[in-house]
Amino acid sequence: MRTVGILGGMGPEATVLLMQRVIRATGAPDDSGHIHLIVDQNPQVPSRIAYLLEGRGENPAPVLAAMARGLQAAGAEALAMPCNTAHLFAPAIRDAVAVPFLDMVTLSVARARALAGAGGRIGILASPAVRKVALFEAEMEAAGLEPLYAEDEAGLLSAIRRIKAGEADAAARAVLGAASAFLLARGARVQMIACTEFSLIADAVAGDALVFDTLDVLVEAIGEFALGKDAEKARAAM
């Protein structure tokens, strides 16, 4: 069993959702089989969007680097960050520590490539900020994939706000369903949810789409890293 450090708080609910999914995915019969996480639930990381898109506010990179160093010092043997947009600062995190960074963007593009094959179109269900900062563009291009985005950006933003306010209602679900159908109609059968608000209503996507959640890809990577050695030992003992 190895310990994983979580750069959290962006937002705080997304970090709690990751922890819930790690518990559920591990499915241990008692406490001791669950994964040891050290979580820096820090909601005071400067706004990534304000710095990147609006050119105002503090640079989040040094804060994220300090959090990474703190988690490593506290015993984390790998790091993970349940916030897609913050991955634009992944190089600063990698440079700050000696332990591996389980990169949700890299892992999700690899999953998309495995599902769609070379030349595939990948639908991205996310906040408009993800398109604007070109979060997935470079890695998608390197993998021979083409990212596609839904056009109804005002609707997506409004749905995210409603879900943040605790209203994962029919209107929010209809927006996500329509965005998914829009992407499907343009040839993106493989779609990825890259927004923890949409993670909560993931079943509202179009029925024929092949959809995965970037948060779940990260949960799987955490489980494999934390339990990997034990899983190998258990197999060897069989």
Added chain:
Amino acid sequence: MRTVGILGGMGPEATVLLMQRVIRATGAPDDSGHIHLIVDQNPQVPSRIAYLLEGRGENPAPVLAAMARGLQAAGAEALAMPCNTAHLFAPAIRDAVAVPFLDMVTLSVARARALAGAGGRIGILASPAVRKVALFEAEMEAAGLEPLYAEDEAGLLSAIRRIKAGEADAAARAVLGAASAFLLARGARVQMIACTEFSLIADAVAGDALVFDTLDVLVEAIGEFALGKDAEKARAAM
């Protein structure tokens, strides 16, 4: 804003529940208003019950002391632990660090005293282990309170197991409701939930009982410690 360290993982779901309730209680309009927590989600703390009641297994005290020191080193300015039974090891935690320990047992007994007055009978809705290890006895006695427990210990244990397995069903609710009515009939109008499984079905208690949740008492203390200075500043500025 001050940072609070959480000795977590006992069990992992209780820690997630505490974090959810801290977010909900803070109710900030954006990320930056939420509370900074550093969480050691460590499900490998040796079993408190096995060590205390069965005299077997490793002593959890040194592990909890090491977790407390680690959280202090990582920047925690106070510590809290969302597990009632583990508070039997509170002295080892206090001895290990210089920062205050927000003691859920002490805080809950003070709340019970405020609600019931001197000489009051306090109903305790918890796992039978809480009675067996006499978790609340010394502090209740010092406060002039009398703790009362429900008799249906097999039913309570079975309800806890069902809720742990994800089945917060009518049977589990009926057990908690009957235990609450039993305590009420014996003069304990003030009752406290001291078990995070029962926190999830707290509305199943007897209608005439005055019930609070020890987890919520801890959530309030975390909020007051973390936001206290800012709240004072805001009042002074008004």
